[in-house]
Amino acid sequence: MRTTSQWDIVCTVDDLVPESGIAVWTPEGPVAIFYIPHRLPALFAISHTDPFSGANVLARGITGDLKGEPVVASPLYKQHFNLVTGQCLEDDSVKVRTYRVLLDGKAVRLEVSKAKTLVEAA
């Protein structure tokens, strides 16, 4: 069951960096958004927090694919995270949160829960 959610505009296409990530602040904390132009869908969003160090850095990792699955490598200790499922490839027991994200014209919308709004949390 999903909680009620809303699709907040977090940035625009111009903020994105092809083949790489950027970070946005949301009511649920920092989120990393990756833009992989040669894939469909081209946008992925996962938590920006690296579970191994606690630092907010995942958007600054190198993206790519392993065995066909899109991944990002943590810039600190280089573990890979599946961009679709959030699963860590090196450690079965670790998974980062994933978010739904979509392109609405030039706006990038991210699905966050309805309880808080961007303004309240910031």
Added chain:
Amino acid sequence: MSNKTLIVIGNGMVGHHFLEQFAASPAADDYNVIVFGEEKQLAYDRVHLSEYFSGSTHADLAMGTADWYTENNIDLHLHEQVAGIDREARTVTTAKGNYQYDELVLATGSYPFVPPIDGKDNDNCFVYRTLDDLDAIRACAAGAKTGVVVGGGLLGLEAANALKSLGLDAHVVEFAPRLMPVQLDEDGGAVLRNKIEELGVQVHNEKATTGIVDGEDCRLRMNFSDDDFLETDLIVFSAGIRPQDALARLCELDIGERGGIVVDNQCTTSDPHIHAIGECALWNKQIFGLVAPGYTMARTLSAVLNGDGEAAFTGADMSTKLKLLGVDVGSIGDAHANTPGARNIRFNDEKAGHYRRMVVSEDGKKVLGAILVGDNSHYDTLLQYALNGIDLPENPESLILPESQGGAPTLGPDALPDTAQICSCHNVSKGDICCSIDAGATDLGAVKGETKASSGCGGCAALLKNVVDSELEKRGVEVSKDICEHFPYSRQDLFNIVKVNGIRTFRTLIEQHGSGHGCDICKPAVGSILATCWNEHILATDHVPLQDTNDTFMANMQKNGTYSIVPRVPGGEITPDKLIVLGEVAKEYNLYTKITGGQRVDLFGATLSELPEIWEKLIAAGFETGHAYGKSLRTVKSCVGNTWCRYGVQDSTGMAIFLEDRYKGLRAPHKVKMGVSGCTRECAEAQSKDIGVIATENGWNLYVCGNGGMRPRHADLFATDLDDEQLIKTIDRVLMFYVRTADRLQRTSVWMENMEGGLDYLKEVVLENSLGIGEELEQHMADLVGTYQCEWKTAVEDPEKRKRFREFVNAPEKKDPVQVWTTERDQRRPLLETDAEPA
């Protein structure tokens, strides 16, 4: 059902190997197994004992785990010495009780022999055998200046190296007239001695120690029979080993004249229920002080206990290949030409310090033995000729001559018979390797896993790889030198593809020559290749996603997600005004400030969004990026040189600054460090750098391929008395050749060690222009030098690039909540998990 009991005394290398074999065999079901080890630790890799001084822990060296013993129902008693054996009652006794056995295995190894010298029991005297010994030596070395090793054999030299690594002035005192008397001849010993003294270990040959007394300048004084003496703070005895046969003597098993538990071909002693393996066992009047024969005994005994009537130990090859203090030494078979009629062929290059002696049979057809000092590249080939009785080529001397003097290329893996032993530690033949490949192993890793080859001393690694590659190729399997799953090419292949096809972006390269989207292995590697070929800004849109985060943001990421800033300070020379700017900027942004090991200043704790602002200020004050984040030139360490120093003979600071300015920004497979010293006192530690320059009366001596870091390597002397122009030209060529041909993340040291032909080859390419690419390398370097830009300058001036430095693109004012700070020694630092503990 297990109803019988097998007891193993000794949990060393061979004892453990035996248990591994036995536990996997059918007989394991019939026995309860109990093991007694006198040492506190679980069996560990004694061969690599010295690595304990360079950072390895017991866990790194351990041969198995406690869990493995539990899983295999082996009852392990560590730190419990066996004090006696009752052969009638078939029991062994320890301080904790008596234990019944049906079969008993002695794997008690050996103990270091300490000559009966007055004063040998002084608290500052040690042996070199166990982890506990090393702990004691380390403790004693604190506060000591000098250390002496008594004994110039293989282990003695290793111990001397260890003393050196503990920061002591190391000496070796040897009774015989040469080093390693067992393995080497006079000439070989002399070459080795020269090399070792060059490395700063002093060798005293033909010295017999008569007594150890209190010293005047040091803790101890060693008196010699010739009335000479030597002062030292600690002594390590390494005067040979003796088989640990004390238990066997007590219970009156047959013992050899000079010690050792007598065993037959089945590794069984004079008591049919007691067996002995490893260094404590005496077979055919021989003790084997190496691990490989011990492993063979372990395998034999396991087979014997499984009822294999044909299993037999029939002796072992005692050839050895070592690196002692970084000097190659090899000894094969009948090294001293004791076989009647044997003839010698010698090659001695005194300048390079290479000595090779090959002992051939009377008819000149077979290799009987060999001695190598200074360069082991001929070892594998000679060993294979000797072990497999391969017929020598017509002019046998070609086997030990350098290729430039008509030497033959090394023996290819194809020339080896199936019986050729590739790994002596685990007794793996070429045939075994072929079998494992035929049974489905398709790469080196799988063959290793299947056969265990190369998981012992590691000495066979290069040969194993050659054999596996060649066998796979024969079977039509493509041998993977691929950089990763996206490109079926090595880094060097990719370099050529990029260069020849004029490819300028990762996307073009992967679309035309690879598959998928890339990963964190190939992207930075290609980024570096593109930089070498075209030298465009690393933050150009196409290149941004290729870089490691440190390169993307041109700063080093720290554990809490902030960055450090290291401006370039060429040669370590800095004006007071610039120092003040560093201080002011650090103060403004509350940055933790530290002098680095590279003669410059590191400012820590800047957030992503602060980076461009800080750099704007630094650039305005005349600073440039220091590339502390890049796989590129780091620093050129300098000393003050003849401008100030009374000993200096050239302007080393000036040269260091010149070199740093010339090569700054050069992208390479790994980082590159340089040093320039003003005289042989070497205050800039140039010999530990990738490129080291030391001033001479007549110019500069150039050293190459040194390394500090995890595996230190002294740089090799490459050319002498160069003038400024020759020096630059030579460095240009060496560096460019490295950039083009090294693997990803390969420092120059490893690059050179893996290069076929090694230093000689590099000299041919660079100094003799044997490939005819000298001018091209220089031209390429000139192009790169000419297109240098300070990446930070370009970045701060470009609003598009600056956009990348927003921490949260939608909330510019938001502070990252996990970056929490505290103060220590008057500076800010991140709050660590450990700080949460109450004070």
